[in-house]
Amino acid sequence: MNWEAFWLTVRLAAIVSTLLIAIGIPIAYWVTYSRWRWKFLVEAAVALPIVLPPTVLGFYVLVALGSRSPLGRWWESLTGHTLAFTFEGLVIGSLLYSLPFAVQPFAASFGAVDSKLLRASASLGHSPVQTFLRIVLPLSKTGLVTGFALSFAHTLGEFGVVLMVGGNIPGVTRTISIDIYDQVQTANYSSANQTALLLLIISFIVLSVVFGLNRYGLNRRPWAVGPWR
Amino acid sequence: MAVKTAPASQAALQTSTQPISSELEVRIRKRFANPEGSFNLNVHFRALAGFTIVFGASGAGKTTLLDCISGLANPDDGRIAIGGEDLYDSEKKRNLAAWKRRIGYVHQDLALFPHLTAEQNVAYGLRALSAAERRTRSREMLAAFRIEHLRDRRPAQISGGERQRVALARALVTEPRALLLDEPLAALDRPTKSSLVGDLRRWNQHHRVPILFVTHNGEEVFALGDEVIVLDAGSIVAQGLPHEVMRAPRLETVAQLSGFENIFDATVLALHEDRGTMTCRLGSGVVELETPLVRADVGSRLRVGVRAGDLLLATEHPRGLSARNILPGTIRQLEQRDVIVAATVDCGGTEFEVHLTLAARDALQLGAGKPVWVVVKTHSCHLMRM
Numbered sequence: 311m312n313w314e315a316f317w318l319t320v321r322l323a324a325i326v327s328t329l330l331i332a333i334g335i336p337i338a339y340w341v342t343y344s345r346w347r348w349k350f351l352v353e354a355a356v357a358l359p360i361v362l363p364p365t366v367l368g369f370y371v372l373v374a375l376g377s378r379s380p381l382g383r384w385w386e387s388l389t390g391h392t393l394a395f396t397f398e399g400l401v402i403g404s405l406l407y408s409l410p411f412a413v414q415p416f417a418a419s420f421g422a423v424d425s426k427l428l429r430a431s432a433s434l435g436h437s438p439v440q441t442f443l444r445i446v447l448p449l450s451k452t453g454l455v456t457g458f459a460l461s462f463a464h465t466l467g468e469f470g471v472v473l474m475v476g477g478n479i480p481g482v483t484r485t486i487s488i489d490i491y492d493q494v495q496t497a498n499y500s501s502a503n504q505t506a507l508l509l510l511i512i513s514f515i516v517l518s519v520v521f522g523l524n525r526y527g528l529n530r531r532p533w534a535v536g537p538w539r
Numbered sequence: 540m541a542v543k544t545a546p547a548s549q550a551a552l553q554t555s556t557q558p559i560s561s562e563l564e565v566r567i568r569k570r571f572a573n574p575e576g577s578f579n580l581n582v583h584f585r586a587l588a589g590f591t592i593v594f595g596a597s598g599a600g601k602t603t604l605l606d607c608i609s610g611l612a613n614p615d616d617g618r619i620a621i622g623g624e625d626l627y628d629s630e631k632k633r634n635l636a637a638w639k640r641r642i643g644y645v646h647q648d649l650a651l652f653p654h655l656t657a658e659q660n661v662a663y664g665l666r667a668l669s670a671a672e673r674r675t676r677s678r679e680m681l682a683a684f685r686i687e688h689l690r691d692r693r694p695a696q697i698s699g700g701e702r703q704r705v706a707l708a709r710a711l712v713t714e715p716r717a718l719l720l721d722e723p724l725a726a727l728d729r730p731t732k733s734s735l736v737g738d739l740r741r742w743n744q745h746h747r748v749p750i751l752f753v754t755h756n757g758e759e760v761f762a763l764g765d766e767v768i769v770l771d772a773g774s775i776v777a778q779g780l781p782h783e784v785m786r787a788p789r790l791e792t793v794a795q796l797s798g799f800e801n802i803f804d805a806t807v808l809a810l811h812e813d814r815g816t817m818t819c820r821l822g823s824g825v826v827e828l829e830t831p832l833v834r835a836d837v838g839s840r841l842r843v844g845v846r847a848g849d850l851l852l853a854t855e856h857p858r859g860l861s862a863r864n865i866l867p868g869t870i871r872q873l874e875q876r877d878v879i880v881a882a883t884v885d886c887g888g889t890e891f892e893v894h895l896t897l898a899a900r901d902a903l904q905l906g907a908g909k910p911v912w913v914v915v916k917t918h919s920c921h922l923m924r925m
Contacts, residue, residue, distance in 0.1 A: 429611050430650035432637040434664035434713060441638075444663075448654050 311504050314481055315489040319466055326404040327462040330412035338416035357410045364470025371403040371475050395477045403475040408464045412457040419453020420446055456520050463516040562587055563717050563749040567607055567617030573598035578773040588747035595770035601753045605719045609644045610637030621716050643715030647722040649706040651694040657705045658690035664713035680712040684738055700731040711742055718750040799844030800892040807839050816917055824888040829863040830920035844921040847894040851914035854903050864915035870907055884913050
């Protein structure tokens with residue numbers, strides 16, 4: 311059992327899913343409320359990582375991070391080293407890879423907030439952004455937790471993008487799924503099984519939390535009409 | 540029956556300051572769709588401080604009108620101004636955002652914020668004030684609407700009437716420049732309704748802002764209205780004091796909306812200006828009715844509306860009665876509808892619908908074929924222009 315790879319992966323997933331809350335909320339806000347006619351193109355682009363082979367995504371991220379791209383050169387002039395094959399590079403690749411798993415639950419829960427509440431808020435003197443912060447976000451808690459958990463679990467298990475962008479550097483970019491692959495390559499099946507089983511259990515727990523939450527809500531659902539009424 | 544308010548609550552309704560006279564002027568056009576097709580809302584009116592009832596069947600454009608005034612919908616063109624300030628003016632290309640208009644809007648389904656308590660809901664619109672001030676003001680308003688004890692409850696935990704009070708308090712606490720109420724009483728029972736109306740009236744006495752009150756309930760028109768605007772298919776078809784609009788010769792839509800079961804074409808036979816009445820013949824039949832005098836010439840054609848509940852039935856020719864119209868006829872049909880009996884009576888070819896109680900039917904042993912007299916008071920006859 312390679313604990314170094316395990317904790318590296320957990321750290322990566324935690325950072326990525328936390329950043330995705332910050333990045334995903336504005337994108338989901340825009341996707342929910344924009345009336346731009348070409349909005350569907352942006353929605354499709356955000357959803358791409360769901361269907362794209364991770365190697366394709368990883369390849370382009372690698373190219374974009376490399377010293378031949380403007381982004382790569384800018385980062386190199388800033389830090390003195392390239393983004394490719396670093397933990398930071400891995401974070402960037404994973405952000406793109408898990409973006410739809412955060413944005414889609416966010417947007418779905420924003421869209422589910424009754425538009426009458428938004429109208430009421432406007433006639434009570436609140437701007438759209440104030441309304442979003444005071445009405446939409448609090449009523450979207452379940453969607454926010456779902457997006458966080460799904461992007462965490464999704465990042466935990468990624469393989470293709472990590473391999474393309476990060477390579478396989480122990481302690482830096484060797485994540486748990488790559489570790490399993492290595493162990494299988496060296497015919498170390500029992501160790502591979504332990505690690506795989508751990509990943510399986512964690513993923514199952516995270517998804518159970520997500521589905522349980524969507525079924526029963528957060529600990530308190532004050533707006534639910536209970537049988538006691 | 541209005542419930543008496545405690546002195547403390549009275550104070551809260553009175554202490555606010557806003558004596559600014561604000562007249563609401565609306566002159567807009569907007570296409571809108573309802574299940575019967577597409578209509579043009581095309582209205583022009585002024586609403587002074589006090590209640591203005593917007594009366595009309597569903598689909599007449601009432602909600603579209605309120606949405607435009609509140610800024611939640613955009614008119615196609617025209618102008619909306621309050622106290623002289625333009626909220627919307629298509630010529631000046633001005634369109635103030637809804638959240639900057641300071642117009643209170645209570646929709647029929649209230650839209651209370653489910654995750655906030657009653658007090659937080661009421662305090663919601665007081666964003667600009669300090670926390671202490673917000674608390675004082677919202678508690679005063681909760682007291683004024685007699686829902687202080689509910690302040691820590693959430694909307695799902697209180698009754699429909701209480702929610703209505705929270706919604707009204709939430710809109711009023713912001714001291715809006717005008718108040719738009721879209722059938723706010725529709726779901727309430729009668730006592731709750733009248734006590735809420737009392738609270739609303741008291742608030743209005745000290746704030747003097749225009750209140751547009753949308754309803755399709757004729758009773759509410761008489762109970763509340765200083766002024767009535769009747770909307771039909773997007774246009775104002777009548778406007779004035781409630782008794783003028785609802786009782787004087789007006790368009791037939793008004794009568795149907797206000798619940799006349801009997802509507803007849805009539806010809807004016809004679810005017811009795813000294814008595815304030817006139818005689819009309821109904822349809823092509825032989826029935827003549829004495830009705831209130833309206834501005835009409837002999838020979839002109841009008842429509843007469845009579846409520847089925849305003850008619851009397853007698854099994855013998857009544858004597859010593861003040862009613863001027865006593866018409867012989869025959870019961871064609873009796874039909875029980877819940878706790879009332881609807882009798883169809885044929886008076887020389889003209890059919891009246893008369894509503895009776897079950898007890899009256901049994902006491903008079905009424906049945907199809909029985910000869911009766913229909914008694915119609917002069918002032919139960921409502922005249923309408925054709």
